Amino acid sequence: MNVSLQFPENLRFTAEHEWFRPEDGAVGITDHAQHALGDIVYIELPAPGARLTAGRSFGSVESVKSVSELYAPVDGVVAEVNPELAAAPELVNREPYTRGWMIRVRADAIPGNLLTAAEYRRLVEA
Amino acid sequence: MHVRSTTLHGRHLTAGARMVDFAGWEMPVQYCGTLAEHRAVRSAAGLFDVSHMGELAIRGPGAAAAVDRLCANDPRHLSAGEALYTPLCTTQGGTVDDALVYCRTPGQDYLFVVNAANTATDADWMRQECLGGAVVVDESEETALLALQGPRARVILRRLLSLRERAAITALRPFTFAVGVPVAGVPCVVARTGYTGEDGVELACSAAAAPLLWDALLEAGAADGLMPCGLGARDTLRLEAALPLYGHELSRTISPLEARLARFVRIEGRDFCGRAALAEMLAAGPPRELVGLLPEPPAIARADAEVVAQDGETIGRVTSGTYAPSLCRGVALALCRTGAARPAEAGGGALSIEVRGRRVPAAVVPLPFYRRRRGA
Known part of the structure; x- marks a missing residue:
């Protein structure tokens, strides 16, 4: 594959291909995940105030060909949902780490088992 | 199983295709993206490698x-x-x-x-x-097959033909073909056939010459918006046109009479494999029928989802379901008990499809989901 995937250093990752940004609690899916899914046409997200449990599904992302669960990277409460994604789910394909963020979570704590960019890259490239 | 690849494998990788295993072949599922490729075929043209057939x-x-x-x-x-x-x-x-x-x-x-x-x-x-x-x-091993599909397909092909061949190809009617046609110098069988619901042609040539033909077609069509297209777009295109896919709408346990293909079953005055059983089914009426369903957006029903009547009875299953780019919503083909899924105008009751644990209302609609404008 001659695409160069991005692995930003400031993020933490799950093995299920979600990312978490410790500074502001933003959560999304990785460049690798959006590439594997193909064109995303619909994203189902929880409402602000919803309680998330790390490792449990908090929504789903639907591409032309398939549907995938989204797994919470942390325990916490949904503070904000990206209002742009309802009308423009393709932002997740185009800018998975910036405008394609999905939710912001007020995390109870930052779990130690999240992967660093280097660890996640090794997982994806294995 | 040993995974095979076509002689265009290198071309696909260079073009940035994402490759998948399909029926024992490593094939491109998409290049730049299924939505863009789908739209290229509906509005201009797309080029598919279908040499695995x-x-x-x-x-x-x-x-x-x-x-x-x-x-x-x-x-x-x-x-x-x-x-x-x-x-x-x-x-x-x-x-x-x-x-x-x-x-x-x-x-x-x-x-x-x-x-x-x-x-x-x-x-x-x-x-x-x-x-x-x-x-x-x-002859599969030595044959490559390319599908050039879309409203601009035959215009693009013409540019690679000699003057004499142009007339013959322009006159080519649907479901006819010409042999030994040099296309960019590559001897081809040119058939006015396809699997997208658009006008277009399919080109068969020697497997060894396929990369030359592929490059020539992409170059000839670049200004028209011709794009290489993967199996992802091939599936959304055929599904919008309600064309059956073996393993989904057809199988050893699904009769063509159930899959809306009765006009391709000719029992009069001849004998063929399956004739007796098909004649019997024709007389009695097929027990199941393929119907078109539109699940309420944003739900997208996928293959194997159950179709449920108002009283809770399961009346059938989705055979293929996808997001339909031309309709900007989900569409599904479903094999249902005959008469159980009818359009509301024809007195049909409310139906729903079980989409990941949720019952989503679905409307029964006439097929195909998409029909091209003729003469465009």
Whole structure:
């Protein structure tokens, strides 16, 4: 594959291909995940105030060909949902780490088992 | 299983394709993205590598009788240069495969283009069913097949033809083909056939020459918006056009009569594999029928989802479901108990589809979901 995937250093990752940004609690899916899914046409997200449990599904992302669960990277409460994604789910394909963020979570704590960019890259490239 | 690749494999990688294993072949599922590729075919043109499909020839003095024995559709009227869509059936009336039969020499030489996953079983089945005086020859290995589809497809092709060939190709009617046509210098069989619901052609050439033909077509069509297209777009295009896909709408346990293919089953005045069972089913009425469903957005029903009537009874299952780019919503084909899924205008009751634990309302609609504007 001659695409160069991005692995930003400031993020933490799950093995299920979600990312978490410790500074502001933003959560999304990785460049690798959006590439594997193909064109995303619909994203189902929880409402602000919803309680998330790390490792449990908090929504789903639907591409032309398939549907995938989204797994919470942390325990916490949904503070904000990206209002742009309802009308423009393709932002997740185009800018998975910036405008394609999905939710912001007020995390109870930052779990130690999240992967660093280097660890996640090794997982994806294995 | 050993994964095979076509002679265009290198071209696909260079173009940035994401490759998947499909029926034992490593094939491009998408290049720049299924939505853009789908739209290119609907508005301009797309180029598909479908070299994984099987090419099985039936030849010899007994070829006409053998082909008549194999086809549920009636191949007896075929002249040289004509093609016919036909289901191939089991003695129980189920479907072995569906194929396009190309009549190369009437009575002598016919070519079946079949689904990649079925090529080997089809060849075995043909050898079992063929009467004497005909041989089955597998030409798949040395044959490449490209599909050039979309409203601009024939305009693009014309640019790669000599003046003399241009007239012949312009005159090519749907379901006919011309042999030995040099396209950018590559000898091709050019057929006005396809699997997208658009106008277009399919080009067969030697596997070795395929990269040359691929490059020439992409270059000739660049200014028209021609894009290389993967299996992802091929599936959304065929599903919008309600064209059946073997393994989904057709199988050994699904009859072509159930899959809305009754007009391709000709039982009058002939005998063929599956005829008795199909005649019986025609008389009694098929127990199931394929219907078109529109699940309420944003839900997208996928294959195997259950279709449920208002009283909670399961009346069938989705055979194929996807997001339909031309309709900007989910569409689904479902095999349902006959009469149980009718449009609301025809007195049908409310239906729902079980989409990941949720019952989503679905409307029954006439097929196809998408029909191209003629003469555009």
